[in-house]
Amino acid sequence: MKNRRKKYHRGRREKRTKKQMISQVISTIVLIVALTVFAVSAFKLYGIFHGYHEGESEYKELEELVIVNEGKEEARLQVDFDALRELNKDVVGWIHFEEPAIINYPVVQGKDNSEYLHKTFKGYENTVGSIFVNTYNNSDFNDQNTLIYGHYMYNGTMFNELEKYAKKEFWEQYPYFYIYTPDGREIQYHIYSAGVVKDTSESYTYQFSDEAAFAEFVEITKGISNYDTGVTVGNDAQIVTLSTCTKENNDNRFVVHAVKVAEREVENE
Secondary structure, eight states: OHHHHHHHHHHHHHHHHHHHHHHHHHHHHHHHHHHHHHHHHHHHHHHHHHHHHHHHHHHHHHHHHHEEOOOBTTBSOEEOHHHHHHHOTTEEEEEEOSSSTTOEEEEEOOSSTTTTTSBOTTSOBOTTOOEEEOTTSOTTSOSSEEEEEOOBOTTSOBTGGGGGGGSHHHHHHOOEEEEEOTTSEEEEEEEEEEEEEETTOGGGOOOOSSHHHHHHHHHHHHHTSSSOOOOOOOTTOOEEEEEEEOSSOTTEEEEEEEEEEEEEEOOOO
């Protein structure tokens, strides 16, 4: 009887040991998979943040290279477009906000609207991309509606801070921005609308069949705004539409519509 008990208990221990071994193998596999996922995720995150840093550094370098603050009331900025052209012949302007001050970038126009989505001003592949004009617009900002695109970067760069214009209080403090052109113009724009639209919105219309179509476009763009600015937009107006993604939805865009209110000649270095 004792021998039978020993054999019986030995069998139970063998079964228990087998189950433990299977459990340990499964746990090891799970751990390896978890560590692999962690390593891949960490590598991807490193790539993203490294890209952010590289892109931000490039644009800071450009800002220091080509922008000259003269400290004169009659000259806000001077842009060395000759130096910019040496780096990239596709440059068509420089966009400057007093606030958000981070929006202070060269503007390019590519052969199509995908060229500069993931290419920096100097031509490096990078998720930050460039600020670029719709390829179907004229490059002189004299169209009735010129579209300018920029990424919504999570480190606060490029067009990320356009979303500050979602609140009227911010617009009331900083309703203007400027575009500088290679032919020596400083163009001042007055923001008249800011809000979220679909990526198929009529906000992206850049050609108009007649004056009535343009007037309808103006009313539509005023209608999408989060608030009424009271800014007058005439039938002969020249508008710039700034567009970026939103963090909520891939199909949504945050757009800022602004009308040209002043233009003056500046001396480019």
